[in-house]
Amino acid sequence: MSGEPTVIRWGANGAELTLEIVPDGPVHVAGIGAREGKPGRSTTGVPLVELGLLGEGRVGSGGSAGHRNQAATGRLRYVSHETTESGRHLEIVQRDPTSGIRVTTFVEQFDDISALRMWNDVCNEGEVAQTVVYSSTLVLTGFVNEGSFADRLQVLLARNAWSAELRWQRLDLNQAGLVSYAETPGRGSTQGRFALSGVGSWSTGDYLPMGALIDGVEGQTWLWQVEHNGPWHWELVDLGPDLVLVASGPTDQEHQWRKILVPGETFTTVATSLAVSGGGFEGAVAELTAYRRAIRRVNPDNERLPVIFNDYMNCLFGDPSTEKELPLIAAAQKAGAEYFVIDAGWYADDEGWWDTVGAWEPSTTRFPDGLASLLDQVRAAGMVPGLWVEPEVVGIRSAVADQLPDEAFFMRGGRRAEEKGRYHLDYRHPAVIAHMDGVIDRLVGELGVGYFKFDYNVNIGVGTEVDADAPGDGLLGHNRAFLAWLDGLFVRHPSLVIENCSSGGMRTDYAQLARLSIHSTSDQTDPVRYASIAAASPTGVTPEQAAVWAYPQPDYDNELNAFCMVNAMLGRVHLSGRIDLMSSRQLGRVRAALNAYKSIRSQIRTSVPRWPLGLPGWYDPWVALALDDGEDTLLAVWRRGGLDRCHLKLPWLAGLPSTVQVLYPTDLPTTASWDRSTGVLRLTLPPAPSARLLRVRRR
Structure with a gap:
């Protein structure tokens, strides 16, 4: 090729991607997202793909630890591109003539959604093996069309920790840590970066695999998520007046990942999706919510949103028995639960079961008449029975640890990797698949289990050295094999409901959440602290997948029990607590909450989230979450301290004929004043903690 760059503009719905095919370099990316007809400023020199090969390193000046300017990247040359007839898929092929590596970039869009998903296939077409140490999944620039990023952009990130x-x-x-080096597009960089990584097998043990850039002048927002159930990385790097976003799955530098490609072999990166909106962060979350719904496995659970009782949190805490479960079954039935889940401990004869798990056989000590008999009682009460399983681990004292070969477990340094008294199964091994298929098929076929809570309570670290080019490659292989195993379960048991849990929300990722219909948001035991988690949950997961614990107690007053229930009422209700010890009046109030929930749950699954008080802070005295479906706005408001009143801004309702209704609790004092002209709701609640669920209905 020769002459000026050829510009490719592809996409729709505000997520238009601008690429440049240059005569003497790799395909460049110039930006994404039209701003009222003003495209992002082109910064020629930002490759669409970053590719690192072992032993080559980076080129150019500077000593940055970032993943730009790889030597192999600079040798990539355009080969071809094509789109599907629908125009919703784009493929761009490039090739490095020196190494023989061909990279195909895939871009996917969905109808009426301002978002896209990208990933790369890296194929060795050469004559010798090549070792890949880095491959991006998304590279993007063009965020600033006037001025400098230092004056316009802000970055958002989400900290994630156990119960927080x-x-x-x-x-x-x-x-x-990013400052502008120069005001000339494409010229100059400090070689600095702002970088986040998910480390080990908890994909969200420190951060959500997400980030956002917001243009504070125009409100344009770019919101991304890396879709992987293991390690990931993204970073922002300055380049003149603009920034470059580079995202990937595991890397050699951060995660001890590398992949040897023999001639003819192909490696596929994890995917990264990105939503674009001119409506600020809320607008971008709305687009990402629509995208998440579009990629998710179609299933009745996300249509019906049934109420689940689970006996763990602030209830039995992993110590079930027939004697304890029977009164809980009766109380859950009276309250209106539709699933009844027996959590941890059902497989153990005593409390010291942590390092003995793996066989998943029911205890005969806890259930003298058999677990099957107890689950019959659940069904007789009109509920679907469920069980807790931790399918990726085997306790070091379990008989299963002796039955499976070493190669079926994560291995490092010639010995099994042990974490907190558990070995980690490797789902690439056929013996693991056979064992766990047998477990699930037995529990479904013999006991009639219709719901599983799949938990994951260890972070095994960098990975395994068995059949892997590096420990991180072994972890990636297991991650993908585990997802394939989940897919197989749904083929055999299509009506099965599986909950995604990892010590609460330690794997809040859309590799798993595109498959599993419900997600445990936290293990937080304090309902007052839980409010901020519940209010923020739609940023990480669609509302109809976001399970929140509601654990009312007989010794709580009416306001605190209402607070517990409101926590869960704009997501998925995980009812728990000692409801079996409640008075009939207390249990009636729980039933009233669930009846209110059932009256709105069909709206939750089609609504998009908004935050009338801004995104919740951990210590905020007032917290609020709104869900809007275009007709009604459902509003949860929590008072955790501070003044007795707050002003909630609902600008999308300003000037519209509308009415305000308290949905729950209806028998406790609430003062609400609605200013239709400004869209401001003034709310007064009793002393903290107190909470209300309201509806603003357009007339």
């Missing part, structure tokens, strides 16, 4: 999930933070770029 979904804590979003907003930083200006100087706080993030």
Whole structure:
């Protein structure tokens, strides 16, 4: 090729991707997202793909640890591109003539959604093996069309920790360590970066695999998520007045990942999706919510949103028995639960079961008449029975640990990797698949289990050295094999409901959530602290997948029990607590909450989230979440301290004929004043903690 760059503009719905085919370099990316006809400023020199090969390193000046300017990247040359007839799929092929590596970039869009998904196939077409140490899944620039990123952009990230999930933070770029080197497009960089990584097998053990850039002048927002149930990485790098976003799955530098490609072999990266909106962060979350619904496995659970009782949290805490379960079954039935899940401990004869799990055979000590008999009682009460299973681990004292070969487990340094008294199964091994297929098929076929809570309570670290080019490659292989195993379960048991749990929300990722219909948001035991997690949950997962514990107690007052219930009422209700010890009046109030929930749950599955008080802070005295379906706005409001009143801004309803209704609790004092002209709701609640569920209905 020779002459000026050839520009490719592809996409729709506000997520238009601009690429440049240049005569003497790799395909460049210039930006995404039209701003009222003003495309992002082209910064020629930003490759669409970053590719690192072992032993080559980076080129150019500077000593940055970032994943730009790889030597192999600079040798890539355009081969071809094509789109499907529908125009919703784009493929761009490039090739490195020196190594023989061909990279095919796939871009996918969905109707009426301002979002796209990208990934790469890396194929060795050469004559010798090549070792890949880095391959991006998404590279993007063109965020700034006027001025400098330092004056316009802010970055958002979400801290995630056990029982303290979904804590979003907003930083200006100087706080993030990025400063502008030059005002000329494509010229100059400090070689600095702002980088986040998910480390080990908890994909969200420290952060959500997400990030956002917001243009504070125009409101344009780019919101991304890396879709992987293991390690990931993204970073922002300065380049003149603009920034470059580079995202990937595991890397050699951060995760001890590398892949040897023999001639003819292909490696596929994990995917990254990106939503674009001119409506700020809320608008981008709305687009990402629509995208998540579009990629998710179609299943009745996300249509019906049944109420689940689970006996664990602030209830039996992993110590079930027939004697304890029978009164809970009766109480859950009276309250209106539709699933009844027996959590941890059902397989163990005593409380010291942590390092003995793996066989998943029912205890005969806890259930003298058999677990099957107890589950019959669940069905007789009109509920679907469920069980807790941790399918990726085997306790070091389990008989299964002796029955399976070493190669069926994660291995490092010639010995099994042990974490907290457990060995980690490797789902690439056929013996593991045979064992766990047998477990699930037996529990479904013999006991009639219709719901599984799949938990994951260890972080096994960098991975395994068995049949892998590096430990991180072994972990990636297991991650993908586990997802394939889940797919197989749904082929054999299409009506099965499987909950995604990892010590609460330690794997809030859309590799798993595109398959599993419900997600445990947290293990938080304090209902007042849980409110901020519940309010932020739609940023990480669609509302109809976001399970929140509601654990009312007989010794709580009416306001605190109402607070517990409101926590879950704009997501999925995970009812728990000692409801079997409640008075009939207390249990009636729980039933009233569930009846209110059932009256709105069909709207939850089609609504998009908004935050009338802004994204919730961990210590905020007032917290609010709104879900809007275009007709009604459902509103959960929590008072955790501070003044007795707050002003909730609902600008999307300003000027519209509308009415405000308290849905729950209806028998406790609430003062609401609605200013239709400004879209402001003034709400007064009793002393903290107190919470209300309201509906603003367009007339």
